[in-house]
Amino acid sequence: MVKLIDEFRRGWQGTSPPSIATSIAFAAACLLLATLVRWGLAQVRPDIFFTPYFPAVFFAAAFGGLRIGVFTALVGGMLGIAVNFGETHLDRARFVLLVLYWAVSALTIWGVEHYRSLLIEQRRISKRLIEEEHYRKLVVDELQHRLKNKLSTVHAVLHQVLHDQPQVWARIDPRLRSLASTDDLIAKVDNSGCDIRDLLISELGPYGHVRFTLNGDRLFLPAKLAVTMSLMFHELATNASKYGAFSSPRGLLQVSWTVSDGRLIITWDETEGPIIDKVSPPGFGTKLLKSALLAFDGKTEISYLRTGVHCIMQCRLPKV
Known part of the structure; x- marks a missing residue:
């Protein structure tokens, strides 16, 4: 259970892609929740077929990527066609709404994928900058250590040379x-x-x-x-x-x-x-x-x- 939660957290944060099984399970949960919301809305407006599935497509694509987003959009469209709540009938208008739903879902998935690619690139650059900063700190610390040793060496050499000249040494x-x-x-x-x-x-x-x-x-x-x-x-x-x-x-x-x-x-x-x-x-x-x-x-x-x-x-x- 802890491993599953950790995989979900890393997948949601975009640090590592989740497994196919976890992605499909998450998409199925989103579709189930969207269907329940659609059932609740049907008590007021029975002709709402696809609107509740837009958030499901968005979250599934954000979590699992392009393929899971497409899968969720296709299954959501099928549920909107096949499952009825209330006294609604299948007609031509529903197929037109299905095409619009898939078109908007495609734009949503493209936008999410574009954002995911920017996020991955930003993480890659941040990781490289952190590594370079760590390396720079190591180099600076080493240089500071060497300069401190050199200053101590100069101090010791001058003290030895000016041992017989205490007044000059007292000034230096x-x-x-x-x-x-x-x-x-x-x-x-x-x-x-x-x-x-x-x-x-x-x-x-x-x-x-x-x-x-x-x-x-x-x-x-x-x-x-x-x-x-x-x-x-x-x-x-x-x-x-x-x-x-x-x-x-x-x-x-x-x-x-x-x-x-x-x-x-x-x-x-x-x-x-x-x-x-x-x-x-x-x-x-x-x-x-x-x-x-x-x-x-x-x-x-x-x-x-x-x-x-x-x-x-x-x-x-x-x-x-």
């Missing part, structure tokens, strides 16, 4: 770790990018969630822009931990962002940090902040206020 190590963290974050959303809020929380979270506030709507950053912004956020957060808001017990940071006319504007505003009396010459981090957004038709403006660093980053937001 956190940036490599920031890149690795951003790659992991981007990989979680299928390598297409990440949300700016998630990126900021990933960079600022280690300093304590009570030390910063984020103001802005959810905004998805494409992968290339996300990597660039992660490096910039890392530089700003590192400077804040050494010289800015995060180096002071009462220091706070507020990051806001808006989108206007396709351009992203981010404001980095530090308060309650140490008073800045003297600004050192631009180093690598400052040069990175100044030039990182040039590829996105953007720029960075940094102001060293007495209350803390005030930085405005703006760039063209690439279309996803």
Whole structure:
């Protein structure tokens, strides 16, 4: 019984054709139900001969296909001729109605078959796309694994080479770790990018969630822009931990962002940090902040206020 129900379900959904026996049994059930409906209608209109068999033809063709649909149409026509309910007599008009019934049934069966062929083709294409997507995911996962291993190898090699230069290594190590963290974050959303809020929380979270506030709507950053912004956020957060808001017990940071006319504007505003009396010459981090957004038709403006660093980053937001 369970096997029969499963075969009926797969046949009705079009995933696999039902057996001939099951199709004929279903068509016979449709014809029986149509005949019972015809008997009920005959209590009001005895001259209804073929109309109740149209749904039977439709459902039988949809379930069993072309041959079962033709079989149901032929048997339905014979029942309409041979079986009488009430005081009706066989005349020429009934044969004319039979021809019309078969003509409409033929159109119905053709329409159902056309729809079935489209459905089968759509299922075939969907299956192929699912297989290709599965294969693509396997390839992407393998590439991500290899890139992660290469980044770890580069990290280990540089650490070994710069073992005797701790100051240089201290500048390189956190940036490599920031890149690795951003790659992991981007990989979680299928390598297409990440949300700016998630990126900021990933960079600022280690300093304590009570030390910063984020103001802005959810905004998805494409992968290339996300990597660039992660490096910039890392530089700003590192400077804040050494010289800015995060180096002071009462220091706070507020990051806001808006989108206007396709351009992203981010404001980095530090308060309650140490008073800045003297600004050192631009180093690598400052040069990175100044030039990182040039590829996105953007720029960075940094102001060293007495209350803390005030930085405005703006760039063209690439279309996803």
